[in-house]
Amino acid sequence: MNDASQISPLTPGDAVHPADVPTLLVKIFGKDRPGITAGLFDTLAAYGVDVVDIEQVVTRGRIVLCALVTAPQGRGVEGELRATVHSWAESIRMEAEIISGIGDNRPRGEGRSHVTVLGKPLTAESTAAIAALITGAGGNIDRIFRLAKYPVTAVEFAVSGAEPYALRSVLALEAAARGVDVAVVPAGLQRRAQRLVVMDVDSTMIQDEVIELFAAHAGCEAEVAEVTAAAMRGELDFEQSLHARVSLLAGLDVSVVDKVRAEVRLTPGARTLIRTLKRLGYQVGVVSGGFTQVTDDLKERLGLDFAAANTLEVVDGRLTGKVVGPIVDRAGKAALLRSFAAQAGVPLSQTVAIGDGANDLDMLNAAGLGVAFNAKPVVREAADTAVNVPFLDTVLYLLGITREEIEAADAPEGSQGALF
Template identity: 80%
Template sequence: MSASQTPLPPTGVPGEDTPTLLVKIFGKDRPGITAGLFDTLAAYSLIVVDIEQVVTRGRITLCALVTAPTGQGSGTTEGALRATVHSWAESMKLQAEIISGRGDNRPRGSGRSHVTVLGHPLTTQSTAAIAGCITGIGGNIDRIFRLAKYPVTAMEFEVSGAETGLLRTALATESAALGVDVAVVASGLQRRAQRLVVMDVDSTLIQDEVIELFAAHAGCADKVAEITTAAMRGELDFEQSLHARVALLAGLDESVVDEVRTEVRLTPGARTLVRTLKRLGYQVGVVSGGFTQVTDDLQDKLGLDFASANTLEIKDGKLTGQVTGEIVDRAGKARLLRRFAEQAGVPLAQTVAIGDGANDLDMLNAAGLGVAFNAKPLVREAAHTAVNVPFLDTVLYLLGITREEVEAAATHEQ
C-alpha cells in the first residue's frame, strides 16, 4: 500500500502518518466563502481535521486541515484538488495556499492557561513584552483573539507548556512594568463555571466612601478622615475605627439616609457588570464595611442576590452613633463569601471576589479568582490579578466574556 493510501484509524481520526492538507484562503471577506470552500472540497470525500477562521478589518483568513485525497482517478487526486481549489479561489478573487503534511496539529503542551491582557491602549511594545515573557518561561501561544475593544482593548492568549502559577508570577512582574493588566487562570471547565461574584462596595461597586457621605451631613468629615488615616497607619484596627467614626454620627436625623442614597455614585460599568453576569446565570453579591442602609438599596436597584454590611442603629428617628449585628471587617468579608457560596451551591474554587482595600484581602485570597480593582500596591501584589482602569465591567473580560456577549445582554434587557 502506498503512502498516499495510508488508512485512517478506526475512529476516523487521522493518525500521525496519515497524509493531510492544510488549505489556506486569504482575501476580502464576504458571505459564502466558508460554504464555497467546503462545497469545493466536498467533491473529494475528505475528512475535516481542523478549521480556523478569523476576520480582521474586513480580510478573512480561513484554514482547513483535511485528509488528502486517496483516489487514483484523474479527477480525485491531490493534484486535481489543488487545481480545483485554486480555480475556485481565483473566481472569488481570493488567494489560496495548500501545504502537504502528515497527521493532525502538534499536541498542545501541558499546563494550559488563559492569559487575558487589558490595555488602555494596548501597544505593540507591551504585546511584544507579554509574548516574550510567555516564551521565556517555556510557554507556547496557541491562539489569540480579541475579547473587547471598548472601554479597553482586551486580548486573550491561550497558552500551553507553562505551569499556571509560574506564568502568573512572571506576567505580574512584567505587567506592572508595562502599565497593562494581565490575568492568568487555568484552562478548563472551572473557568466558565464560576457562578458567584462577590464585590466590595465602597470604591469598588460605587465611587464613594459611604461613611464620608454621612460625615459630611454631620459636619465631622475632617474628624472621620483623621480616624481613617490612623487606621491606615495601623494605629487602629477596622472595628475600632468603625466604632470611632460611627460615634461621630450620633444625633444625625434618619432622613439623612435617603439623602445619602441619592448621593451614591455607581462606578462606571457597574450596571453593565451586574446585568451581564445575571443574564449569563451568575449570582452576584456585595459585602461592605459600610452600612446596610445603603447596601440594601443597592441590592434592590441592581437585583443583587446577596448583600451584607454593618447596620447603623436608629432610635426615635436619630442615629445613635452605634452599629448593631455582626461586624463586617476583613475576616468577616471572607466569612460572608464562604456563606454566600454555600447558599448559592457554588464551590469556593468557582467564586470571584473583587475589592480595592486591605480589608478585602482575606476575601480575595479565599475566592477562586481574586481581582484587585484600582487597588493600593499591597492589594494588587497579593490578589490573583488586578484591574487598573476605572471601568468595573472590564472584570467580565477576565472571565472570558466578550464585548459581544455584553452587548447582547444589554439588548435583551431593552
C-alpha cells in the same frame, strides 16, 4: 513538510495512527463576504476528504480561513483538488494556499492557561514583552482572540506548556512595568462555571466612601478622615476605626439616609457588569464595611442576590453613633463569601471576589479568583489578578466574556440580540 504525493495512498483496513495521516492545510484569504466558508467546504466535499481542524478570523474586513483536511486518495487526485480550490478562490477574487503535511498540530504541553491582557491603549511594545515572557516561561501561544476593543483593548492568549500559577508570577511584574493588566486563569470548564461573583462596595462597586458621605452631612469630614488615616497607619484596627468614625454621626436625623442613597455614584461599568452576569446565569452579591442602609437599597435597585454590611443604629428617628449586630470586617467578608457560596450551592473554587483594600484581602484569597480593582499596592500584589482601569465591567473579560456577549446581554429582553 513532507509532500503527501510521495506517500503511498492508504488502502481499506490499514491501521494508521492519526498523527501519521497525510493532510492538507488549505488557507483562503482576502476580502470577507458571505458564503466563503460554505463555498470552500462544498468544493472540498467533491474529493471525499475529512475535516481535521478549522480556524477562521476576520480583521478589518479581511478573512483568513484555514482548513486542515485529510489528503484525498487516488493517484493524481490531490493535484486535481489543488487546481479546483485555486480556480474556485480566483472566481471569488480570493487567494488560496495549500500545504501538504502529516497529521495535526503537535500535542500541546501540559499546563494550560488563558492569559488575558487589558490595555488602554494596548501597545505593540507591551504585547511583545508579554509574548516573550510567555515563551521564556516555557509556554506556547496556541491561539490569540480579541475580547474587546473598547473601553479597553482586551486580548486573550491560549497558552500551553507553562504552569498557570508560575506564569502568573512571571507576568505580574512585567504588566505593572508596562502599564497593562494581565490575568492568568487555568484553562478548563471551571472557568465558565464560576457562578458567584461577590464584590466590595466602597471604591469598588461605587465611587464613594459611604462613611464620608454621612460625615459630610454631620460636618465632621475632617475628623472622619483623621480616624481613617490612623487606621491606615496601623494605629487602629478596622473595628476600632469603625466605632470611632460612626460615633461622630450621633444625632443625625434618619432622613440623611435617603440623601446619602441619592448621592451614591456607581462605578462606570457596574450596571453592565451586574446585568451581564445575571443574564448569563451568575449570582451576584456585595459585602461592605459600610452600612446596610445603603447596601440594602443597592441590592433592591440592582437585583443583587446577596448583600451584607454593618448596620447603623437608629433610635427615635436619629442615628445613635453606634452599629448593631456583628461587625463586617476583613475576616467577616471572607466568612460572608463562604456563606453566600453555600447558599448559592457554588464551591469556593467557582467564586470570584472583587475588592480594592486590605480589608478585602481575606475574601480575595478565599475566592477561586481574586480581582484587585484599582487597588492599593499591597492588594494588587496579593490578589490573583488586578484591573487598573476605571471600568468595572472589564472584569467580565477575565471570565472570557467578550464585548459582543456583553452587548447581547445588555439588549432588551425579548429582542433579537438578547442572550435569553
